Amino acid sequence: MSEPAPRYRTALPILLFAAVLAIVLGLPAAREVSAQAKSSDAAREAQKLAWDDSLPGPRQPIPFSHALHAGQYQIQCLYCHSGTDRSRIAGLPSVENCMGCHAQFGGDLEGVQLLKKYWEEKRPIEWQQIHRLPEYVKFRHNRHIQAGLACQTCHGPVQEMNRVYLVPDRGWMNGMPVAKLEMGWCINCHNKNQASIDCETCHH
Numbered sequence: 328m329s330e331p332a333p334r335y336r337t338a339l340p341i342l343l344f345a346a347v348l349a350i351v352l353g354l355p356a357a358r359e360v361s362a363q364a365k366s367s368d369a370a371r372e373a374q375k376l377a378w379d380d381s382l383p384g385p386r387q388p389i390p391f392s393h394a395l396h397a398g399q400y401q402i403q404c405l406y407c408h409s410g411t412d413r414s415r416i417a418g419l420p421s422v423e424n425c426m427g428c429h430a431q432f433g434g435d436l437e438g439v440q441l442l443k444k445y446w447e448e449k450r451p452i453e454w455q456q457i458h459r460l461p462e463y464v465k466f467r468h469n470r471h472i473q474a475g476l477a478c479q480t481c482h483g484p485v486q487e488m489n490r491v492y493l494v495p496d497r498g499w500m501n502g503m504p505v506a507k508l509e510m511g512w513c514i515n516c517h518n519k520n521q522a523s524i525d526c527e528t529c530h531h
Contacts (some may be wrong), residue, residue, distance in 0.1 A: 392489040429442055493508075
């Protein structure tokens with residue numbers, strides 16, 4: 328008659344099963360705790376400033392701060408505006424892209440709560456456009472990025488802005504003042520960087 332197996336041999340599978348079960352059941356709770364973790368004072372202040380109507384720029388549907396994300400957290404432009412280096416249009420981050428981070432944290436911020444509402448209702452965020460060119464201008468973001476121009480060349484120091492706006496910048500062309508995104512301003516930049524100033528380069 329065979330001897331009974333030692334107790335540790337019969338107990339080991341039970342202990343392993345209990346450990347795996349505890350981990351699996353604990354993951355949702357861990358995610359919930361993470362999502363409910365208190366946001367930093369810097370995040371709260373950035374959200375407040377993003378909706379401060381005394382600052383320049385339009386009020387956006389969500390109090391998003393570039394100063395916090397691109398400045399303090401140093402998130403690269405192409406992480407959110409993905410495909411800008413391959414497409415003529417910069418595009419905007421999808422709600423899904425934003426939720427990739429904010430499903431995990433920031434749940435105590437009003438801005439993130441608004442974001443989650445867009446996500447649950449499957450609606451896009453209707454951001455207010457800041458930089459606009461006439462329809463007859465064929466500006467391509469990918470060519471400018473591939474040429475090595477920083478986003479700040481046209482958009483200004485976005486990493487310092489809690490609320491994005493068109494940063495004033497004036498220059499001179501043929502003795503006449505030109506403002507940012509006007510034809511003369513762009514031609515000055517093309518001349519400086521030895522880029523084509525042929526009419527068909529920029530116009531349809």
